Amino acid sequence: MKKYISEVKTPKISIAPMVDKTHRHFRYFSRILTKEALLYTEMITAQSIINGDRDKILYFREEEGAVALQIAASTPEDAYKAVKLSEDYNYSEINLNCGCPSDRVSGNLMGAALMSSKDLVYEILCAMKEATKKPITIKHRIGIDGTGVLEGISDKIIMEGYDDLLSFLDTVSKARPDRYTIHARSAILKGLSPKDNREIPPLDYNMVYNLKKEFDYLNIEINGGFKTIESIKDALTKVDGVMIGRPAYENCYLLTNFYKLYEGNENKKPISRAEAIKAYIPYIIEELEKGNSVHALVSPLQSLFQGQKGSKKYKQLLSSSNVKKETIIQILNHIIETMPENILYN
Ligand SMILES: Cc1cc2nc3c(=O)[nH]c(=O)nc-3n(C[C@H](O)[C@H](O)[C@H](O)COP(=O)(O)O)c2cc1C
Incomplete structure (x- = not known):
């Protein structure tokens, strides 16, 4: 594993990128509820940044505070261009999606399907790093099953278990990403909808915790299934950060309690x-x-x-x-x- 100690601080808590949810109005309201969390955009394809109405896609108000832009890309060239174009907007970091299991995204070798092509992920991350001085981060799964989708496209159709995860990270870490956000379940690319892919493959937190134990210099954020402040606090004793997804829109008042993750806030009151x-x-x-x-x-x-x-x-x-x-x-x-x-x- 490439020993790169990033100077980028991992926030203790972040709100996951979620298509159709984490648009700028959602983020504005989230920021009213919490000053602590790093917020993410929805996944935006590099192609839409390159060819689309950029102001409409990328504009956000400064009151949103720290916002990470998440892109999906399948080539280093697209990733480079998209990151360069996003420099006109004030994102605090840029994240590469290697976790989305949807057919449309996998079919274009983006999202979770990219995990089967670790050299390509390395090249995309390098291109992103070249395009900006901002932190470059990656969000991925603990494994994938690309049976029925990736044959003929990739040599490594199934990645499962700790050794496969290590082998992926061994290559990817050479690009020196500033943080790894790991959704602690595998993605099954055929036969499961994106919704089922967030519920059916079991969560395996230990895989992520063991990784941090073995490579303590990596900035690791865990994701998947965290719904309470207590469970987040517990995870923070083992990794650098926790990302929450669905609870942010199923029970948004939870966000007002994030201040409890920081010491010295005992007398603080959440916004009503x-x-x-x-x-x-x-x-x-x-x-x-x-x-x-x-x-x-x-x-x-x-x-x-x-x-x-x-x-x-x-x-x-x-x-x-x-x-x-x-x-x-x-x-x-x-x-x-x-x-x-x-x-x-x-
Ligand atoms: C409606 C919805 C949209 C999502 N869109 C994205 C996305 O754009 N990019 C991404 O990396 N993950 C996406 N995800 C996955 C979440 O970021 C997160 O990894 C997943 O929901 C697990 O976290 P949770 O158990 O806290 O919800 C989405 C999840 C949901 C529910």
Whole structure:
């Protein structure tokens, strides 16, 4: 393994890249809930950065704070161009997706399928490093099963077990990535939907923990199945960081507790639900004026009352049939006036 001690600090907590979820409105609201987490964009293909409407795809407001751009690429040339073009925007780091199992992505030798071509991953990471001085990071799985998809494309169709993971990292580490975010389950490229690929292959945290134990100089962030502050704290005794995905939109108020991961915060109080809504209202007004969709703007709020009394009624008030751009602010003010005080102001 290449011994490269990156100077990039791994945040204790980050919110995973998630297509159709971690768009800039979601990230803006997440930043109201937590100042601590590194936020990620959705996966964006290098081709769409090169050929698409870049401002639409890459623009974000500085209030979002530290945001990592995640790209999907299948050639060093595309990766280089995409990273260079993203230099016009203020991302704090650029991440390469080697974990997405979807057919469309694997078919184009991107995402998890790339793990079967470790030399190519090495070349792509080198190209990314050449294009920017920003940290370059990688998100990958502990293994893949490319049966039925990668025959004829790659020699290594199945990667399973610790030795295969080490062999992948041995090559990739030569490109000196600044961090490895490891989703602690394999990706099965044929026969499982992306959703099933986040649930059916079992989680194997020990594979990630053993890696950190053996190569303590690597910056390692673990991902998959972390839902509570306690489980995150426990993982942080073994690796540098924890990335959370689904809980960030299924139970977003969890984010307000991330301050507990840092010492010296014992007297801090999390922002209340009412304060969070109030802080988001001016943003909604501004973004509606710019012509943005009210539904996209409201989507980050959907799980704010998850698990609390009144959550069903709240979700109904924010359902797409109720929400209109003319009435959304009225609805939010109504929520602040009518939800139980102990839940609004914890
Ligand atoms: C709706 C959705 C979209 C996702 N999109 C991406 C993506 O764009 N890039 C990526 O690397 N992973 C993506 N993932 C995977 C997550 O980043 C994460 O690895 C996975 O959900 C496991 O973490 P969790 O158990 O905390 O949810 C997505 C997951 C979900 C649920």
